[in-house]
Structures are given as structure tokens and as C-alpha cells.
Amino acid sequence: MTIDNKNNQSVDNPYQMALKQLEQTAKIINLDPGIHKILSKPKRVLTVSLPVKMDDGSVEVFTGFRSQHNDARGPFKGGIRYHPQVTVEEVMALSMWMTWKCAIVGIPLGGGKGGIICDPKKMSKTELERLTRRYAYAISDIIGPYTDIPAPDVYTGGQEMAWIMDTYSTLKGNYGEPGVITGKPIAVGGSLGRNEATGRGLSFTVREASKRKNISMNEATVVVQGFGNAGQFAAQLVEEQGAKIIAVSDTQGAIINKNGFSVNELIKFKKENKTIKGFPSSTETSNEELLTTECTILIPAALENQITGENASRIRTKIVAEAANGPTTPEADQILYDNDILVIPDVLANSGGVTVSYFEWLQNLRREYWTEREVNDRLDEIMTRAFGEVYDAHISYNTNMRTASIALAVKRVAEATQLRGIWP
Numbered sequence: 001m002t003i004d005n006k007n008n009q010s011v012d013n014p015y016q017m018a019l020k021q022l023e024q025t026a027k028i029i030n031l032d033p034g035i036h037k038i039l040s041k042p043k044r045v046l047t048v049s050l051p052v053k054m055d056d057g058s059v060e061v062f063t064g065f066r067s068q069h070n071d072a073r074g075p076f077k078g079g080i081r082y083h084p085q086v087t088v089e090e091v092m093a094l095s096m097w098m099t100w101k102c103a104i105v106g107i108p109l110g111g112g113k114g115g116i117i118c119d120p121k122k123m124s125k126t127e128l129e130r131l132t133r134r135y136a137y138a139i140s141d142i143i144g145p146y147t148d149i150p151a152p153d154v155y156t157g158g159q160e161m162a163w164i165m166d167t168y169s170t171l172k173g174n175y176g177e178p179g180v181i182t183g184k185p186i187a188v189g190g191s192l193g194r195n196e197a198t199g200r201g202l203s204f205t206v207r208e209a210s211k212r213k214n215i216s217m218n219e220a221t222v223v224v225q226g227f228g229n230a231g232q233f234a235a236q237l238v239e240e241q242g243a244k245i246i247a248v249s250d251t252q253g254a255i256i257n258k259n260g261f262s263v264n265e266l267i268k269f270k271k272e273n274k275t276i277k278g279f280p281s282s283t284e285t286s287n288e289e290l291l292t293t294e295c296t297i298l299i300p301a302a303l304e305n306q307i308t309g310e311n312a313s314r315i316r317t318k319i320v321a322e323a324a325n326g327p328t329t330p331e332a333d334q335i336l337y338d339n340d341i342l343v344i345p346d347v348l349a350n351s352g353g354v355t356v357s358y359f360e361w362l363q364n365l366r367r368e369y370w371t372e373r374e375v376n377d378r379l380d381e382i383m384t385r386a387f388g389e390v391y392d393a394h395i396s397y398n399t400n401m402r403t404a405s406i407a408l409a410v411k412r413v414a415e416a417t418q419l420r421g422i423w424p
């Protein structure tokens, strides 16, 4: 337990939350107690101290982690985050969630996650390069194209991935090994379609959900909270399917137009003005009103804990598609389920990103480049199948889509673990 300073209440840390989720799932699927014990712990957690020469000549020692949760179905896979609040428990929980996410979409990868406690906003590019290379060096013995393939996460991106790829390649024999990491820029082996993958994957799950709920996309109205990478592409792609985007928000505010926005114009406006606030022919509203605006599809694409026990009963939508990680609290989940609102959970709705990371890895191993069309078609196939499997499971287990998706994932990982056995 940790203390939440704002409310002075004890709250579960992310790892305790992940364990509780596993416990609930274990009951539903009658998980073998031995396998439950195995899945409760990461296979390996490495903590590293990272001395870095700063630009002013001083030395700082940063702490980094790499948690490898499970590789029964394939190499560990998961991002690396740079943030002052990174903790080992957070990295462990995120690595477990990656195991479930890869199993839900049925790609042959396991779960990992990394992090460094640092404040990248206060560091220069050269300091970040030295820190990144030092971290890559420190974890180089446990990552690799067939063992553990990291990717970007909060405050890391293509440049950090290129440095890690270069450091690893140089250490291991001085030949390029792009398959050690994904989320790379195209010039060093990145994949076409990676930038929009999360939004595109989400739009496929929305399309499938609306079929199940007998909703015509041409008549659907959509509200998007958060207009960043995931939110913008999600909005653009559901608009392509015929839906009308009637409200959007960012950190500066929220706007509404019941007749619908042009998403391309909104993106252009946001690029020029750094916010969507002030967009022509829109009315300003509050973030709270935005979430409770009547619509067909609500896409939270900003932060965690947005749909809560306090506001869930006022949410008037048919589908919630979670682009963000953890936007709905467990209490709200139950209210939405009771109100017959279909929640496409984060582990399914935003898994387009890791799926295209998998495609990037495949292209690297085969020294191939796929066309954008090929990437998008394969993504569609995987997301459509995964949605169908989770949807069927939520009916057969008589539970919500989130519990059904984790149950499906744990079952798959448990089966692989059982078949491989315990050795030595």
C-alpha cells in the first residue's frame, strides 16, 4: 500500500492492482494454483544504476529497471518509460499487463516493461543520449531479438529507440540488429503505419462493436477526450467509417458542435494553435460535460481514472472505446455494465500499437519492408479476430469485456506455461 497524499487514503500500488485482477480472473477460469503462483511474479526484474556525465561535468547516478514478466508464448515485449515517478512496482505491473495484451491479440510475444527514474524534460539531448546508451548497455545481456524486445513508452520515442538499437548492435558484434527494438524511425528499420497504429486498431474494434450493437456508423456520434496521438487518429479513422465527431478536448479545454467537426481541420487547427480551443463554429464546454454528452461512442484518449463511480451513471453512450490506459475505475466499470454500455477495454482497444510493433519486428527479422496497405490489412485481421474472441468470451463468462479479455489472456498464457512445464 502507498498513501495518496491528496486524499490521505491508502491506495493499491499498480502491482497490487494487477495481482488482484489476476486473482479475480483465476476464480472465473479455475486457474491451476501452481500456474497462478508462477503468473503472479515476473520471471526476472533487473535493477541497474546508471552513472551519467552531465553537460556541466558533474556525475548523476540514475536508477533503471527492466521487468520480464512472462515469455511462455514468445519473447518479452514492452516499452521503456522515462519519468520521475517510475517505481519498480509500476514497471512490474505494466510488464504483467503486456503479457495479457499480447495474449489477447494472439501475437507470439510475452510481457516486459522498462523504466528509468529521471526527468527527461530537464535534460539536454546529449545527456539523454548518454543515459539511454548507458541503460542499453546495462540491460544488453537480457534483451535481444529473440529474448526481449523493448519499445517506446511515456517520454521515449524513435530517437531513443535508434540509440538503443545502435548501442546493442555495436556491443554484440558491430552489425545492425534492428529486431532488438521496435518503434524505430523508418530510416533505421521502423514500420510504415506505426504512428497511427493505436488509433487505427481502435477504429477496427469500434466498427466490430457497432455491428454487435446494431449501430450504423453513418448515424453514430462520437466524443473524444484527449486529442493527442491516439485520440487524433482514432477520431480520423472512425470519421472515415461515417461517424460524426461532435465533441473533443485537450488539456486547455473542451469544444462541442452537434453538427460534427471535420477532423482534418481540427488536426490542422491544433497543430497551428497547440490547442483545439477556439476552433471556429464550436461552443466551449467543460471536461465533465464532455464526458456526459449524449453520443453513440465515447473515446477516452487522455488519462487514467476519468470515468469514475461519481460520473459513470451520467454517461449517455452505447460504446466506450478506451484508447487511454486505465480511464475507467472498477466501480465505474460495474455501473457501465449494469447500464448496458459496452466497454472495449484498453488491453484490447489500444493494442494496435503493440500489434504493429510485432509487424515491425517480423519485417526486421526477415529484412523486409511491408507496404502500408499490408500493415493495415494485417492489423484489421488481428484486431477483428481479437474483438470477436473477447466479445464471445464476455457472453459465455457472463461478465464485462475487461474481465473477459483478461480471462482469455490468462488462459492462453497458462496453457503455454503448462505445456512447456517446469524445468529444471
Ligand code: NAD
Pocket: 198, 225, 226, 227, 228, 229, 230, 231, 249, 250, 251, 252, 287, 301, 302, 303, 304, 323, 324, 325, 350, 351, 353
Ligand atoms: P499524447 O500526449 O499524444 O495525447 C494526450 C492528449 O490528452 C493531449 O491532447 C492532451 O492535451 C490531452 N489531455 C491530457 N490531459 C487531459 C485532460 N485532463 N482532459 C482532456 N484532455 C487531456 O498521448 P497519446 O500517445 O495519445 O496517449 C494517450 C493515452 O493513450 C495514454 O493513456 C496512453 O497510455 C494511451 N496509449 C497510447 C498509445 C500510442 O500509441 N500513442 C498506445 C497505447 C495506449
